[in-house]
Amino acid sequence: MKKVLFGAIVLLNGLNTNAQDNKKSEDIKAIKAMCGCYEVEFNFAETFKYSKDEKYVPSKTKYDRGLEWVELVEDQPNKIVMQHLLIVSDSMIVKHWRQDWEFENTKFYQFNKDKTWKFQTLSKNDVKGQWSQKVFQVDDSPRYEGTATWVHVDGKHYWTNTTDAPLPRREHTIRNDYNVLKRTNTHEITKDGWIHDQDNEKILRDEAGKDNLIAKEKGTDYYKKVADSKCLAAQNYWKKNAAVWKNVRSKWQSVYDRNKDLNLETKVDNKQIYEFLFDLKPTASKAESDKIIDNFVKK
8 A cells, every 4th residue: 555655646746847848848848939130119108197296297209110130048857048139220230138038036126116135035935936027237236136927827927027127228218206116027939929018007115215206107018029130230240249249247246246235336437337348349248247346236
């Protein structure tokens, strides 16, 4: 009888392991499906006003289009790194945002407000079977991150998380009445490509950590897959500049590995960090990029 029970337990454990492996493989397939060449449609609109200011003026509805290449930079069993490159023209490529996906990650930098992030650790049980998405600025400094489970059901494949983030690039120069964007992000893979759906709250957070809701916003970005050949200019840009940006990522990783709260300077010598890094030549040394980042990281 004991042998029968032991055999049943071994069989169940084996089935469970196979199921977990299959689920993880499906997760990886969904994440990597976001790579490639895409025609992108950006849509954002404020939906509800909560500000008590009678003179409050909502942001204008934003609609834009673009062509974007998503480069698979790193492909490991527990980490996938993807760099977005916006194609303005064949001769003008903008290094856009970056997203890192990590399996069962327990270390996070949670955005607080202004240029500060709070370091946080979660238990392994809290993130079991989950993938964290870490989103970085154009200069590879942090934006926001969160963890959740990829869902594969009824032919749908999606991941949803809510987390705090800095003001979006489309608003950080025109709005000063809020300092935190609480983002509910959903990444869904579709037959035509993928969708980045957002339900956002614009929040003013004071020094004591109290939040005042200013407005809500709806955002939907549609990524329609097109032939990779349409993004050849971005692919060539990355081949030429991959080394210098690898150095930048490496330096930032050493900063993140300190595992403590992070506070960054907004400007140095009246310039933002991306302005310094974007001026680097493809042949720039790691010492050059390290020095730039060191100047912005408050000790």
